[in-house]
Amino acid sequence: MKKFALAGNPNCGKTTLFNLLTGSTAYVGNWPGVTVDKREGVYKRGEERVQIVDLPGIYSLSPYTPEEVISRNFILDEKPDCVINIVDATNLERNLYLTTQLMEIDVPVVIALNMMDAVERSGDEIDAKDLEKKIGLPVVAISALKGAGIKELMDRAISVSKEPREGVTVLHDSPLAHLVRDVNIALKGAKVSAPLFHAVKLAEMDEIEVGMHPELVKMVDEFKATFADDTFGSDLEAVVADARYKYISANYSSAYRRKEKKEQLSRSDRADKILTHKVWGIPIFIVILFAIFHLTFAEDLFYIGAMAGGLPTLEELGLDPENVGVQLLACFYDGALFSPGVMLQNVMGWLTGLVGMGLDAACASAPAWVGGFIVNGVWEGLAAVLSFIPQILVLFMFFSILEDSGYMARIAFIMDRIFRRFGLSGRAFMPMIMGFGCSIPAMINTRTLADDNERTSTVRVIPFFSCGAKLPILTAIAGGILGAADAPLVDLIVLAMYLLGMIVALSTVILMRATTMRGDVPPFIMELPPYHRPLFKGLMIHLWDKLKHFIKKAFTIILASTIVIWFLSHFSWDWRYLADEQMDVSILASIGKLIQPVFTPLGFGSQLGRAAGWVFAVAAITGLIAKENVIATFSTLAACLVAGFEATEEGVSEVITLMGQTGITIPALIAFIAFNMLTIPCFAACATARAELPKGKFKWTLLFWVATSYFVSAAIYLIGSWWWTLFPILAVVAAGITGIVFWNKKHPVKKNEAPMSEGEALEAAAVASDGEEDGQ
Amino acid sequence: MSWWEALIIAAAAAFVVGVAIYSFVRRKHGKGGCDCGCDHCRCGGCASRKTPPEK
Numbered sequence: 057m058k059k060f061a062l063a064g065n066p067n068c069g070k071t072t073l074f075n076l077l078t079g080s081t082a083y084v085g086n087w088p089g090v091t092v093d094k095r096e097g098v099y100k101r102g103e104e105r106v107q108i109v110d111l112p113g114i115y116s117l118s119p120y121t122p123e124e125v126i127s128r129n130f131i132l133d134e135k136p137d138c139v140i141n142i143v144d145a146t147n148l149e150r151n152l153y154l155t156t157q158l159m160e161i162d163v164p165v166v167i168a169l170n171m172m173d174a175v176e177r178s179g180d181e182i183d184a185k186d187l188e189k190k191i192g193l194p195v196v197a198i199s200a201l202k203g204a205g206i207k208e209l210m211d212r213a214i215s216v217s218k219e220p221r222e223g224v225t226v227l228h229d230s231p232l233a234h235l236v237r238d239v240n241i242a243l244k245g246a247k248v249s250a251p252l253f254h255a256v257k258l259a260e261m262d263e264i265e266v267g268m269h270p271e272l273v274k275m276v277d278e279f280k281a282t283f284a285d286d287t288f289g290s291d292l293e294a295v296v297a298d299a300r301y302k303y304i305s306a307n308y309s310s311a312y313r314r315k316e317k318k319e320q321l322s323r324s325d326r327a328d329k330i331l332t333h334k335v336w337g338i339p340i341f342i343v344i345l346f347a348i349f350h351l352t353f354a355e356d357l358f359y360i361g362a363m364a365g366g367l368p369t370l371e372e373l374g375l376d377p378e379n380v381g382v383q384l385l386a387c388f389y390d391g392a393l394f395s396p397g398v399m400l401q402n403v404m405g406w407l408t409g410l411v412g413m414g415l416d417a418a419c420a421s422a423p424a425w426v427g428g429f430i431v432n433g434v435w436e437g438l439a440a441v442l443s444f445i446p447q448i449l450v451l452f453m454f455f456s457i458l459e460d461s462g463y464m465a466r467i468a469f470i471m472d473r474i475f476r477r478f479g480l481s482g483r484a485f486m487p488m489i490m491g492f493g494c495s496i497p498a499m500i501n502t503r504t505l506a507d508d509n510e511r512t513s514t515v516r517v518i519p520f521f522s523c524g525a526k527l528p529i530l531t532a533i534a535g536g537i538l539g540a541a542d543a544p545l546v547d548l549i550v551l552a553m554y555l556l557g558m559i560v561a562l563s564t565v566i567l568m569r570a571t572t573m574r575g576d577v578p579p580f581i582m583e584l585p586p587y588h589r590p591l592f593k594g595l596m597i598h599l600w601d602k603l604k605h606f607i608k609k610a611f612t613i614i615l616a617s618t619i620v621i622w623f624l625s626h627f628s629w630d631w632r633y634l635a636d637e638q639m640d641v642s643i644l645a646s647i648g649k650l651i652q653p654v655f656t657p658l659g660f661g662s663q664l665g666r667a668a669g670w671v672f673a674v675a676a677i678t679g680l681i682a683k684e685n686v687i688a689t690f691s692t693l694a695a696c697l698v699a700g701f702e703a704t705e706e707g708v709s710e711v712i713t714l715m716g717q718t719g720i721t722i723p724a725l726i727a728f729i730a731f732n733m734l735t736i737p738c739f740a741a742c743a744t745a746r747a748e749l750p751k752g753k754f755k756w757t758l759l760f761w762v763a764t765s766y767f768v769s770a771a772i773y774l775i776g777s778w779w780w781t782l783f784p785i786l787a788v789v790a791a792g793i794t795g796i797v798f799w800n801k802k803h804p805v806k807k808n809e810a811p812m813s814e815g816e817a818l819e820a821a822a823v824a825s826d827g828e829e830d831g832q
Numbered sequence: 833m834s835w836w837e838a839l840i841i842a843a844a845a846a847f848v849v850g851v852a853i854y855s856f857v858r859r860k861h862g863k864g865g866c867d868c869g870c871d872h873c874r875c876g877g878c879a880s881r882k883t884p885p886e887k
Contacts, residue, residue, distance in 0.1 A: 426840060429840070625843075
């Protein structure tokens with residue numbers, strides 16, 4: 057089977073084309089750096105089968121970040137039958153830079169001129185035939201988004217893949233061409249594959265190339281020595297880059313005919329004037345975040361009920377709460393109009409409640425333990441987790457809209473100003489914001505960060521950005537607190553906890569960058585994509601991924617955990633079955649009581665001396681397997697602890713029940729949320745962190761997570777319970793900061809004065825040009 | 833204990849052991865991460881993820 061590689065600049069539409077060719081639904085995002093690993097699929101047409109490999113985006117073949125190395129190595133080492141070079145037609149000159157490098161490799165290349173629909177919409181024109189004549193490679197105009205030109209592209213690619221191709225270079229200026237030609241001849245003699253490409257790279261003294269062919273460095277130096285001393289200047293890499301751009305400008309730019317435009321600013325530029333404003337950019341982002349959380353979690357939509365001084369409940373309106381229709385209506389309105397997220401959660405809760413009642417009825421004649429096991433042990437735990445699916449989907453639908461529209465990339469741009477002060481670049485914001493979905497892909501996405509210290513710091517703080525699995529903990533406990541206090545402000549508490557995670561992340565980054573992870577702030581390398589309306593299909597793919605993952609997890613790990621929890625809570629060490637009211641002498645209770653003192657400074661330890669006080673300690677530990685387990689544990693145990701327990705709103709009622717049973721205080725509950733949000737993430741995220749972090753850093757990372765969560769939660773509990781403890785805590789923090797400042801003065805950072813690599817320079821130039829275009 | 837009560841216990845135990853073995857085998861095969869098993873989520877390479885190359 058033939059193998060074709062998709063290569064191109066970041067965010068030029070490679071994955072969209074990959075999906076179109078292979079029928080896959082790979083994740084697509086409107087920002088550069090979504091794909092960080094190669095992905096394979098099969099293109100089928102009749103009897104024809106072609107393996108398609110989607111590569112991470114690269115600006116040039118001088119890799120700068122780990123995922124760029126993957127692309128370069130694949131093209132050079134795996135020798136695909138054809139490279140389909142996807143070129144963003146709206147940004148022709150910069151994209152053709154990579155093309156000039158691909159041309160030098162002995163591999164058939166076809167250029168896919170993507171986003172031609174956007175070019176036509178702007179009134180510009182690109183003469184693909186003229187470009188093909190000038191480049192000497194097949195050029196096909198396509199629109200991956202609309203599926204236009206795909207058949208012709210594949211026809212041309214299959215056709216060119218049948219003939220071998222020898223590399224050619226655009227570096228014709230003497231004496232550079234002379235040097236490249238000499239090295240090329242020497243490499244051909246040494247039977248090196250793709251000799252022209254390697255000759256150019258060796259002439260540039262490319263780091264990877266020098267590492268691969270150290271024996272040839274001396275030869276290149278000898279060739280260089282045959283020219284006058286100042287022929288190539290001090291930085292040959294820059295000379296080559298300059299020569300490429302000059303060639304592109306002189307030869308290819310004429311194929312692009314721009315329409316005379318009266319107004320220079322595009323719609324995206326005009327939107328950016330407001331959304332990336334240096335003063336209003338961040339307040340606008342916070343307002344957007346608040347709106348998202350309000351629409352997802354608010355139990356009084358737009359605070360209509362509060363403003364009207366309270367609306368009547370359905371019962372007060374004379375409706376019968378036992379009536380099924382009224383119960384369904386109560387999912388949408390009951391004394392207040394609920395937000396869409398809450399409405400859907402209520403419907404889900406109502407449905408799971410019906411299933412629970414059905415199971416209860418079915419188990420009525422069975423022995424007590426069977427009913428307890430099936431209804432309380434299995435169903436209650438599972439239902440509590442499943443009931444949060446609607447809210448998770450609503451929240452991620454909003455995040456996906458922000459991401460697909462291109463707004464998230466702007467946030468990274470805005471955040472760069474803040475992050476830079478803390479020792480990170482704005483680029484680090486993208487993996488952090490991905491952490492709101494799941495820590496695992498977010499940690500993998502840190503491969504787009506070039507600096508090791510920046511990468512390590514980012515991987516460590518990603519779990520502080522509360523992922524979807526932590527959402528049930530936040531919502532249930534916030535609901536429990538406010539249910540007890542009778543105030544419908546769940547949205548505000550959840551938003552505040554999300555912001556707490558972000559503040560802790562930024563504070564700990566400052567701490568790391570000032571102590572163990574010191575170093576220069578890397579240049580900001582984010583390219584701002586144009587805004588576009590999110591595609592419905594794309595949104596549905598994102599949500600389907602989330603739903604599938606969540607359900608699979610619920611019916612495997614979480615279900616298995618609830619079974620184990622139920623068994624451990626209903627058997628004693630002498631393997632005797634215990635009824636619900638005897639749970640306090642169970643295996644689980646004794647383990648919980650053993651670890652309970654550890655959490656005493658956090659408010660959910662030994663002070664919860666009454667029966668069931670150990671539940672919080674057990675829940676915190678089961679959360680290490682999967683964070684959803686915290687609520688599953690609550691539900692399973694609360695259902696067993698309270699005779700006649702009936703969940704009206706899954707998750708929330710369990711917390712209120714446990715509050716009453718254990719006497720836990722509100723500051724301790726908030727500390728409990730904070731501990732679960734900030735402590736060691738689930739096992740899967742730990743395994744990813746271990747793989748992504750440099751050697752030897754993982755054990756320190758575990759310690760960092762435990763110490764941070766413990767300190768922050770203890771501070772919340774202490775200050776919440778005894779306000780005056782704020783002063784000694786502030787004194788400790790101030791002493792720590794003073795110590796760091798003094799230590800830093802004695803140990804100044806050694807400035808890294810190494811010149812920028814080609815990739816670095818290109819990306820910085822790209823961002824600078826975007827910044828200029830945006831008028832920022 | 834009747835036969836079907838024993839069956840419930842056996843099924844529950846088999847399920848828990850099965851999930852544990854499944855997770856273990858996945859990890860041994862170098863798969864894993866998010867456990868979603870798909871090849872099109874954001875991590876992309878979760879079905880064939882390898883340790884990133886040395887910079």
